[in-house]
Amino acid sequence: MSPSLDELQAAFLQLTASAPPLNNSTVAEPAENGQAAAPSPPLVQITDARAKGYHLDATVATNQVVAAAEIMDKHGFSIDAVTGVDWMAAGQMEIVYDFFHPASPLHVVVRTRVPRDQAELPTIQGVFPGANWHERETHEFFGIKFLGHPDLSPLLLPEDATYHPLRKDFPGAV
């Protein structure tokens, strides 16, 4: 039983249509090197897997990540990774969820953005327990809070670490 790409795209379109992700849709990719900001890409798009390595790219609102994880769970996907990207120039943190399918060549990327000074979003570890450690790691590296997560103590950093080394303003960052 492997899901089709169109089916998944429809499911995500339905999700993003139900509540337009206000904090994402208005923000384009941050301008780098003074170049003009790129136009905002569609929220759910099928990507060229040969060029990108994934088949579907869905941007959802912060409060939709659990629903997005449930879509993935329903279609038999497995959690690949959760990680952050610090877009300091835009004042945002991006959280990227990767999902792979154990039986079919499908890879789905779900992403959302939160304001950098108030980086909080719900945990998906209730849907995928495997996300627990990935979120814990994202929290210690980026300072992103996963609301409802049972244990956000540092996993890889020392237990008394109060710094977040993958933030772009971390001392020593380039």
Add this chain to the structure above:
Amino acid sequence: MQFEKVVNVGGTTESGRETFVLNLGPQHPATHGVLRIKLTMDGEYVMHAEPVCGYIHRMHEKMGENRTYAQFLPNTSRIDYLSAMHYTHAFVGAVERAAGIEVPPRAEYIRVITSELNRVSSHLVWFGAFLLDLGGFTPLLYAFDDREKILDLLEAITGARLTYCYYRFGGLCNDVDDDFLRGTRDFVQYMRPRLGMYRKLVTDNIILRKRLEDIGPISAEMCRKYGATGPVIRGSGIPCDVRRVEPYSVYPELEFDIPHYPGGDCMARYDVRMEEMEQSLRIIEQAVAKLPEGPHIAPKVPRVIKLPPGDFYYAVEAARGRFAVRIVSDGKDIPYRVRLRTPSFANLTLFGEASQGMLLPDALALMGTLDLVIPDIDR
């Protein structure tokens, strides 16, 4: 005996039996590296296991943000030092995908040959070390003897015995010579009967079977929920292998099976790895026979690599499962973000749930079949 839920860690079970905390590691021979596990025990039974990681955390992902792509390449071979070929493959693959570099077929075939040799050598280390955990010392000596032949072959062409940095953007550091090809063919001929001997000597041994059969069951559903991959998910009956599911390199041109066993127990994971070595030999044999002539590296690969803005993802099947690199580029010669998704990390996350209610020695057998490499978890 009835297993009970722990009411509070380090307290009592539901019926009031006192529990105690057993500290396994970070310097314990069964953890094969600096992994610590806090076990809450009810007598000899594990009630709760909490892995504590990070003892050899090196922050490779931060290092990726302050050096060029070429400078970061050697880092990737130091994440899982037993499976370095696959890790460098994922990183060069991600960069090639993003930059649109075409790799010559000869280079791809040599990548497959060396990757599969690396897989066999990695599984041989697991085989020896795992049986050592179970109390059998002899197989380790045999396994390391065989592995030595692979290391010698790879050392001759790569210059390294473990942390290979042989793949380059667009191809390979240097071409293989006839000695390597002859040596590889000889090795395949040599290794097949050795695997047969291991089957007779170890796999069919009643003591081993009693120790592994029906021990540490992991369901396919648990693997999916935790993102476990590699021999762990294949030991739960799902033929999930990146080489087949999301094919890369020249694997689609080669014939091989994906060993998978429905048992879900330690024996199934053991069987998967043993059979994988045979399949790797099969792949190596075909790739050596089909090895095309031609250049070993693409012409005109830019000396300074700059990737177009965007994010790029590349997954490979490493010896322990799915390893993936996500590069986020902002158009500069230095990555904006490098994410390393490692298989041991995901495979260890299910240990807490899977080991619940197991006897301590059985939990160690379960941990052995996860084939953890600690720097792979800690990065």
